[in-house]
Amino acid sequence: MADLENLKKTPLLETHRKYGGKIIDFGGWALPVQFEGIIEEHKAVRNAAGLFDVSHMxxxxxxxxxxxxxxxxxxxxxxxxxxxxxxxxxxxxxxxxxxxxxxxxxxxxxxxxxxxxxxxxxxxxxxxxxxxxxxxxxxxxxxxxDTAQMALQGPRAEDILATVADVDPAEIPFFRFRDGVDIGGEKALVSRTGYTGEDGFEIYCAPGVAPAVWETLMAAGKDMGLKPTGLGARDTLRFEACLPLYGQELGPDISPLEAKLNFAVKLDAGDFIGRDALVEAKEAGLAKRLVGFEMEDRGVPRTGYPIYDAEDNEVGHVSSGSYSPTLEKNIGLGFVPTDRIKWGTRLQIGVRNRKLNAVVTKIPFYKREG
Amino acid sequence: MYPEDLMYTENHEWIRVEGDVATVGISDYAQNELGDIVFVELPEVDEDFGQGDAMGVVESVKAVSDIYMPVGGTIVEANEDVLDAPDLVNSDPYGEGWLVKVRFSDESEMDSLMNAEDYQATLE
The missing domain is CATH 3.30.70.1400 (Aminomethyltransferase beta-barrel domains)
Structure with a gap:
């Protein structure tokens, strides 16, 4: 058991214990990495719904x-x-x-x-x-x-929330929010956002009412396949959807252009901190860029593993890698020079003492239908 | 949960001895701690290992874990089934989820292993 004494705690820690959460030290926070199992929880979010505690945000x-x-x-x-x-x-x-x-x-x-x-x-x-x-x-x-946060994610999220909220969640479009929503008698801010690649909502409330809101949602989703879901599944879900994780796909040494976030970098819409450097980098040509790849040989790519080209030159590193529960393949994201980003480019991933074959593929690995 | 006919290591491997061959796997505690196992790497037949040598790898969604030889010897069989279906290690760690069979060279190495009761005591 991890020593949880010195960790920061969310208002839902006791609730997680009640639901059988396996509590770990997650960047200084006591949070559940899993309840039933990462793969089960991952599939619940893709096929039905999952409820995450993200109060550490x-x-x-x-x-x-x-x-x-x-x-x-x-x-x-x-x-x-x-x-x-x-x-x-x-x-x-x-x-x-x-x-x-x-x-x-x-x-x-x-x-x-x-x-x-x-x-x-x-x-x-x-x-x-x-x-x-x-x-x-x-x-x-x-x-x-002063803020607790939960994420209700998955294709059944709207149906579940509809049974307990005084606002029809269908009236909250993607990337919109509504404040003062009543969920089982408690007030919350509800946004149609998430970090899983599925439809869903993020729910913000006062820490004191978070356990009540959690229980209301769990009860509402009981017959719709809702499961409590941990941070392990949150990571595999966001990874399949290629949503960046700071520290892996983003960091002080990684620009958003290199991380393929061009859609969120508006170089022609007025000044912002970093604009000049990004304009210059774009004109000069980026040194590296994020790619997705799929393993051809048996092996799981992991954060930090080296990436080699077909001629055995080390050209980059893996930023995130995992077995993909949805695709049932081993896949990864990594940074390589911009002349290695075309789909079909042959790469090798250094796994322990071996170089395993991989091929650059289209990202995101997973995109929900509709 | 910890069968009495097996012996265990501090690293959570188990062995079952039949004649001069020992079957090796990981304990129920180990599979449970690792979580969903998604990849297994095993040595080739005829490879030799000393007691305590890393001989394979078990990976769960989140963790990479070396597997160590409970006793020294020569690999006589690796379980091909777990390479294709790593979750057998979760579902049946003492049965279909076995990893390798080793022809051991020095029976006295068994003295350093634990019986089920002693192993269980280390987990509490």
Missing amino acids: GEVRVVGPDALAYVDYLLTNDLSRIEDNQIIYSPMCYPDGGTVDDLLVYRVSGEEFLMVVNAANAAKDYQWIVDNADDFDVEITDESP
Whole structure:
């Protein structure tokens, strides 16, 4: 058993124990890596629904007359594209184009935005957001300790939520949110977002009511195949959908262009931190780029394993790799020079003392129908 | 959960001795700790190993774990079935999920292994 004494705890820790969660040290947080088993949980989310505790995520609120201008300046995406109650995904860069974090921004109004950031980066991000605000009239608040978050994900998520919410979730389109939704008597903010490649919702509430909301949802989904799901399945799900994981597909040494996040980098929509460096890098040609590959030989690619070309030259490294429960294949993501990214390019993955054959394939590996 | 006719190592391998051949696998505790096993790598027949040598690898979705030789000897058979269906190690760790059979060279090496009761005590 992991020593959980010194770990940060979410308001759902006792609930996880009750459901048989296997609690591990997840970046300093006591969180369930699995309940029944990663593959079972993964399949539940692809075929029915899963409920995740993601209360470790960080929340930073930016409020003030300059809130829109400031958030737009911090982020690579174009914040003018979203309306109130809409959400946008964006990387946040350093001046050199490396990535501080990737996050979701919830626009409450033109003067109020909620930024939802990765747990491991929450303290760093908050500091970054505060440090760059000197020229803007904004107030910045770290709301992470006051916010619990759950993710209800999967094709049955809408049906499950519909039975217990006072708002018809069908009326919340993709990447929109509704605040003040009543879920079994407790108030929550509900957004149609997620990190699994499935339809679903993320539900934010006060820590004190999180166990009640969890139980309400579990009871509502009992006959619809809903399972409690851990962070192990969350990772395999996001990996199949090729949603980047900070520290693997993104980092201070990886620009969002290299990570293939061009859709969220608007170089022609006004200035932002890192823009000049990204423009320059794009013009000069990127040094490396994210690719997906499939193993041809038996073996599981893992984070950090070297990538070789067909002539045995080391050309990059694996950022994420796993057995894919949906595809039933061993697949990976990694960074290689841009002349090695074409589909069908032969690669070799260094697994222990051997070089195993792999081939560059189309990503995302998994995309839901419809 | 820990059959009494087997002997166990600190690394959670088990062996079953029949004549001068020992069948090797991983314990129920080990498969449960690893979670869903998705890949098994085993040595070739006729390869020689000393006691405690890494001879194979078991990978779950999240973890890579070496398998060590409970006793030294020569591999006489590797379980091809678990290469194709690694989840046999989860579902039947002492039966269909066995890993290799080894012709052992030094019976005295068995003295360092644990019986079921002692093994179970290390897990508590």
